[in-house]
Amino acid sequence: VRARVMEVEESPGVDYDDIGGLAEQMNEVRETVELPLESPEMFDDVGIQPPSGVLLHGPPGTGKTMLAKAVANQTDATFIKMAGSELVHKFIGEGAKLVRDLFEVAREHEPAVIFIDEIDAIASKRTDSKTSGDAEVQRTMMQLLSEMDGFEERGEIRIIAATNRFDMLDRAILRPGRFDRLIEVPKPDAEGREKIFAIHTQEMNLADDVEFSELAADATDASGADIKAVCTEAGMFAIRDERTEVRMTDFDEAWEKIEADEEATGDVTK
Numbered sequence: 001v002r003a004r005v006m007e008v009e010e011s012p013g014v015d016y017d018d019i020g021g022l023a024e025q026m027n028e029v030r031e032t033v034e035l036p037l038e039s040p041e042m043f044d045d046v047g048i049q050p051p052s053g054v055l056l057h058g059p060p061g062t063g064k065t066m067l068a069k070a071v072a073n074q075t076d077a078t079f080i081k082m083a084g085s086e087l088v089h090k091f092i093g094e095g096a097k098l099v100r101d102l103f104e105v106a107r108e109h110e111p112a113v114i115f116i117d118e119i120d121a122i123a124s125k126r127t128d129s130k131t132s133g134d135a136e137v138q139r140t141m142m143q144l145l146s147e148m149d150g151f152e153e154r155g156e157i158r159i160i161a162a163t164n165r166f167d168m169l170d171r172a173i174l175r176p177g178r179f180d181r182l183i184e185v186p187k188p189d190a191e192g193r194e195k196i197f198a199i200h201t202q203e204m205n206l207a208d209d210v211e212f213s214e215l216a217a218d219a220t221d222a223s224g225a226d227i228k229a230v231c232t233e234a235g236m237f238a239i240r241d242e243r244t245e246v247r248m249t250d251f252d253e254a255w256e257k258i259e260a261d262e263e264a265t266g267d268v269t270k
């Protein structure tokens, strides 16, 4: 069961340099996750406790998972990922058991960063808490909070959660001692988009006419994941045209294709 729902990576291979345009968010993650892992004595000396849990929130594909992987990589911590949706089960007690397993795996691999994506799946405002399915989801969340409570004695485990639906979260999980540090991860601005284009075209053979600033200016509202997709698609247009160099027109065509695909699948996020 563990292998199926948990992703465990000894060194996730993402560096801070791979992330474009999130300088402020990166600093906050370093201060709240990296510092307590690397210099726990600083917190002891000052006499404060580091935040229990960090919650990253923002639109899909903006780099939340990357941030969590980069901090694990930087601290030589094992990266352990689970999606909140994987914790929602039909059978009573199964979600809570998976949460216990999650922390057990983390203890076996200390130092570790636990990353729970889609935390909203187990921590949404409930419309009707009387139905049994909701009660089970709530038990799963309670188990997570109780594991987090035992943190001080747990040593080198840090926990990061992420959500695209901050407005739907049950505010109870944001109380002190829980996910008490919030970091918003927005879509990139023009400067951020420019950096993300540079990152994702690093290995590409680009024609001289390719201007990152122009690409970034045209890509209003794109997420980092959208930009990555466009770069790959632009490369595909060059291949179809039997060229090894990727031109500005390839990027234009790539945008058109991706937008048309999104329209066809009814995705209106971009």
Ligand code: ATP
Binding pocket: 018, 019, 020, 021, 022, 059, 060, 061, 062, 063, 064, 065, 066, 067, 117, 162, 163, 164, 196, 199, 223, 224, 225, 226, 228
């Ligand atoms: P979701 O909420 O959908 O899980 P997420 O915010 O966790 O999304 P990531 O998984 O971190 O998004 O990003 C998906 C991919 O998009 C990354 O692997 C990367 O290639 C690209 N990407 C997203 N944001 C950035 C960024 N800021 N800089 C560079 N690449 C990015």
